[in-house]
Amino acid sequence: MIEPNFSESQLQQAANAAFIMINGKSHNKWLFAHILSLSDEFFLGWDSAFYLDWLPYPALPDHAGCNFFLQYKLSNQYTSPGAAEWIHWKQEYLRFKIPHSAKDVSGKYIDDYHQWDSLKALAGKGYPTYYGTNATLFKSELELAYQADTLLKYVPLLDVRTVSGIHKHVTFTPTSANFKLHSDVEESPVFTLSAVIESLAQVQQTSIAEANERLLSELSEMNQNDVHWKTDIARIQQSFSQLPRRAIPWAKHQALRAFVRKHIGATMYWSSQNV
Incomplete structure (x- = not known):
């Protein structure tokens, strides 16, 4: 076994920076990469995330x-x-492990799939959710590809939405079209960050009315024991019937913005191109 001569953090930094740069060029907007602490990563599943409007x-x-x-x-x-x-490749191959190694109550090491479960929950809602990995073992090659603006072509992605089983290992070669997931072998396409960006750019924009209903559905499932939360959600769901039909989506959008600001302390943005 040969390990790469760079860290996971190095891969994360380089790929995220390249991702931000290519989106800046294609959409004239500089993204902010959300990076989690290890404790938050355990619960949420991802270690990098973006809001693509x-x-x-x-x-x-x-x-x-x-x-x-x-x-x-x-x-x-x-x-x-x-x-x-x-036996599945009959040549040199690369491999990463999905579960973390953790100790159970007896001190025995076990495979912990909590992170996978969290990612699968996101993927189950249709959100673009990926494992990203390295196709090279050398930091110098990462750096050269980054400087040549080609790094995203060399960061293979596994789309969690395409995986049906629960697996321990993922294998591939630098030129393979598919990942193989083990132990019961399942294949899933290899994507690259550059290809994902191109394909997502062609996805049809949702309307503000559709986005309102999706977000309302998500918020309704959260904080079921918070009376104020449930009351405000119900008010949004039941209001606006007296308004002109054309005005309802933006009125509901403003109500959702106020709700998120009040209960979560965040500011919500939607681009006008989604109308």
Whole structure:
């Protein structure tokens, strides 16, 4: 086994910076990367997230107001025919592990899938949710690709929305079109960050009315024991019937902005292009 000569944080920094730059060029807007602490990452699942106002997915208030999620994992290279998954590739391959190693109450190490469960919950709602990993073992190659503005072509992504089973390891080669997930082998397409950006840019924009209803549905499921929360949600759901039909979406949008500011302490933005 050969480990990369850079850290997961280095991969995260380089890929996020390249992602921000390419979006700045294509949308004339500089994104803010939300990076979690390790404790928050344990509960939310992702380690980097962005709010892309041109996507048809409303911001999630309990996920830093984001709608695009990444979890970076370092892949090691396996070079021996004795490696566990060699039979599936019959050549050198790269592999990362999905679960964390954690101790149970007896002190025994177990595979902890809490992070996976959190990511799968986001993916289950349709949100773009990916594992990002490295296709090189060398920091110098990362740096050269970054400087050449080609790094995003070399960061393979696993779309969590495409995975049906629960797996321990993910394997691939630098040129493979699919990941293989193990133990019961499942295949999933290999995407790159650059390809994902291009495909997402073509996704049809949602209307403000549709986004309102999606966000209302998300908020209704949260804080079920908070009486004030439930009362304000019910007021938004039941109001505006006397307004002209054309005015309702923006009136409800303003009410949702006020709700998020009051109960969560965040400011919610939607681009006018989503009308």
